[in-house]
Amino acid sequence: MTASAHARHTKRQVIVETAERLFAEHGYDATSTARIAHEAGVPSGLVFYHFATKLDLLLAIVQERPTPSEVLRSVAQGRSVRLRLRAVVATMAEELEHDRAARTIVFREAQGHPEIAERAAELFAEATETVADVLAGADDVVAEPDRVQAAAELVVSRVFLDTVALGQADTAAERHEAMIDLVADSLTTPGGRAQQD
Template sequence: MAQDRRTSILDAAERLFAESGFDATPTARVAAEAKVPKGLVFYYFPHKIDLLLALVTERLPTHGPDEADRVVEPGDATTSLIRLDEHVGLAEHASATLRTILFREAGTHPEVGKHLRHLRQNLVALTENVLDRTVGVVLDPGLRRDAAHTFVAAMLDRANTVRTGEVAPDLAGVARVVSMALQPAR
């Protein structure tokens, strides 16, 4: 029962923060939407910012470099990167509203920006690990890092553009470009 109430509060906050923004959404409105007393919101989340932080830390996927084995296709960086994107699932994440919150609030709330940076760093490390395990040769560390940053930037851009209805980058095309850049010179 207690977990259900906490979940109801987070669900309501997620909907309302995505709709109106964090700063424009009073906790009383979150409580009303969740159908709980306002004091219960503060019981679970002593400060309003705690609600926002709980959303981004508990409801966004996290990935570490040790997940590379799940997606690697030896010798095929393009397929490995496409599998990585599918595994991470940023654009298909169950909560488009949560992506809206993350990208909107990252610039105005340092704690959210820090979480977005941490997410990006983890994705870059995972992508580097996938590339190392895929190509079968020792990659120049700078090239590997640049390739990983390029692919992660495209994944994050797609996640951001999908929520706004804009044309998203073709991740399979980006994977092919990154893969070609990692091929040894002939």
């Protein structure tokens, strides 16, 4: 990358990071591109050099993130369902908490911007599919694929709810451990525990 290309890339990144902070703090509609440019320390025209519209800038914030599969597959080292679940749940909660500004934007702006809602649905589906693959690869799984898929949906939904919707990442560990036990039992016991009672 040439020095001028690197400078353009850096300025673009500064614009994205500034917009992310301002959109999270004040909302998309209440944040002007002039304010983004001012706080980013760039000319207003540079925002539109990199992004044709303010909506394109919003979409860049949502789309230019590590995908769930990249993050979650890297932690699935344990052999048992329980170990894999603990790693996946902890990593998901940590990633969602670390990416607080972006998740705030997605949660708030999905209502008024179908493109954001669609991207959020894609990320949720990808996370669910990845978790299902991670669980299916454990040595002690005896459940059918549809049960593994349902377990993955439960796990992703619960972590998302605690971290994004309720903002309770710090206090959710005990609930997550109970969920991990329930899911692990249902995937490693033939027919699930409910049918044995």
